[in-house]
Amino acid sequence: MYKFYFVAGSQDLYGDDCLNNVAKHSKEMVDTLNASGMLPFEVVWKPTLLTKAGIYSFFDEANSDKECMGTILWMHTFSPAKNWISGLKIARKPILHLHTQFREALPFSTIDMDYMNENQSAHGDREFGHIMSRMGIQREIVVGYWRHEDVIKKIASWMQSAVGIVESNNIKVMRIADNMRSVAVTEGDKVEAEIVFGWQVDAYPVNEAVEYVNAVSESETNALVDEYYDKYGLILDGRDACEFKKHVAVQAQIEIGLENMLKEKGYNAIVTHFGDLGGFKQLPGLAIQRLMEKGYGFGAEGDWKTAAMVRLMKVMAGGKDTSFFEDYTYNLVKGKEAVLESHMLEVCPSCGDGKAFIRVLPLSMGDREDPARLVFTCKEGKGIATSLIDLGNRFRLIVNEVESIPCPEEMPNLPVASSYWRPEPNLLVGAEAWILAGGAHHSSFSYALTSHQMKIWADAMGIEMVTIDKNTEIESFKDRLKWNGAYYDRR
Numbered sequence: 001m002y003k004f005y006f007v008a009g010s011q012d013l014y015g016d017d018c019l020n021n022v023a024k025h026s027k028e029m030v031d032t033l034n035a036s037g038m039l040p041f042e043v044v045w046k047p048t049l050l051t052k053a054g055i056y057s058f059f060d061e062a063n064s065d066k067e068c069m070g071t072i073l074w075m076h077t078f079s080p081a082k083n084w085i086s087g088l089k090i091a092r093k094p095i096l097h098l099h100t101q102f103r104e105a106l107p108f109s110t111i112d113m114d115y116m117n118e119n120q121s122a123h124g125d126r127e128f129g130h131i132m133s134r135m136g137i138q139r140e141i142v143v144g145y146w147r148h149e150d151v152i153k154k155i156a157s158w159m160q161s162a163v164g165i166v167e168s169n170n171i172k173v174m175r176i177a178d179n180m181r182s183v184a185v186t187e188g189d190k191v192e193a194e195i196v197f198g199w200q201v202d203a204y205p206v207n208e209a210v211e212y213v214n215a216v217s218e219s220e221t222n223a224l225v226d227e228y229y230d231k232y233g234l235i236l237d238g239r240d241a242c243e244f245k246k247h248v249a250v251q252a253q254i255e256i257g258l259e260n261m262l263k264e265k266g267y268n269a270i271v272t273h274f275g276d277l278g279g280f281k282q283l284p285g286l287a288i289q290r291l292m293e294k295g296y297g298f299g300a301e302g303d304w305k306t307a308a309m310v311r312l313m314k315v316m317a318g319g320k321d322t323s324f325f326e327d328y329t330y331n332l333v334k335g336k337e338a339v340l341e342s343h344m345l346e347v348c349p350s351c352g353d354g355k356a357f358i359r360v361l362p363l364s365m366g367d368r369e370d371p372a373r374l375v376f377t378c379k380e381g382k383g384i385a386t387s388l389i390d391l392g393n394r395f396r397l398i399v400n401e402v403e404s405i406p407c408p409e410e411m412p413n414l415p416v417a418s419s420y421w422r423p424e425p426n427l428l429v430g431a432e433a434w435i436l437a438g439g440a441h442h443s444s445f446s447y448a449l450t451s452h453q454m455k456i457w458a459d460a461m462g463i464e465m466v467t468i469d470k471n472t473e474i475e476s477f478k479d480r481l482k483w484n485g486a487y488y489d490r491r
Ligand code: MN
Pocket: 300, 301, 326, 343, 442
């Protein structure tokens, strides 16, 4: 289980009484934060740090603790920052600098020099911040009173990014198809991705996956079909019920077979391609939707970068409300501009509004039998769409804040799951900025994450990220891309 170390920094200048209070205060803070119910993960109290050797050991321990996803640091009193240099040099886990104070109100009527010396994070945290800035250390700074809800929420939000930063290194993408021929934006440098993000991206022959699928027994398959029939509605579209069920069973067998292969080989994301199906009877549709719902990353047409991003964002979001999408088609009616998001089959049910139906329908692409898929409408609400692109010499992450809105009319003939989006600041500016930045038609989307959380991750990876939000304006966005180029192209 993930956890975060919480530690106060101090020194021995003010005597034991003061240090006893520092320890008491930081313990109370940890207990209160854990009891708040607002943090996704546990905070673990660590003894106050005073010396260079102690600080070094603290970071050494955090580095080697596999469950530790980050450290929360706070200078209760004054902690001379040279003592932190050797520790910060080896610090590998994400850092949150909590700039707060134990007591909320300044005790105007009673304040004396003892109080001043005991509660001096106002200057202790500046000394500490200075050394991290001088050393160029990435960290998130949260300022405010530690019991305030907005402060705790900021810590909670950072925790999700920290998990993404650490877990990025454990993403493994299984490609059972290469990139779609001639397509540019889904290509990329896999060696560089492993250096920058820690992603392992490996290819397997498609028929090796088919062997795993064929090895799944009929009884296992039928049990999963029963589960589907329990959980989802059925829309037969005039098909014979027995023939319909056989098509569904093909996807159940694919789901079990692919998951067996992923588990056995230790992968947590997968890539397919409708044009490279080997012995598959159907394009994996329902099967992929179910795997995404279980937390696996996915990218279509060989898009391993999006598959890894879907996995990353699912890990950050605790598995919830996150999917692969494709910008499909527009509504360009003035004042009502929006984009219909979908894919030929593969949208994750975690984004659905609760009612999902299985349908078996022809697929105009590929040359296999009609695939079963889950059809549903996505929830309303705000979220972020992300696209990671390879510019040849470096990566860029593009994030558009979007809102999933109700579709103005029913779409009875739409054979796939879909979401209807209004990108910020509106479709016209949002799409122009996205295209200027070079964003793909595929995206990894989440209702559960914010652009700020992605920025913390992108900064930790050392890559450029551009956000398209309610304040985006094209001319300054163009300038931002140029300035970012000057900074990120320097090496
Ligand atoms: Mn596609």
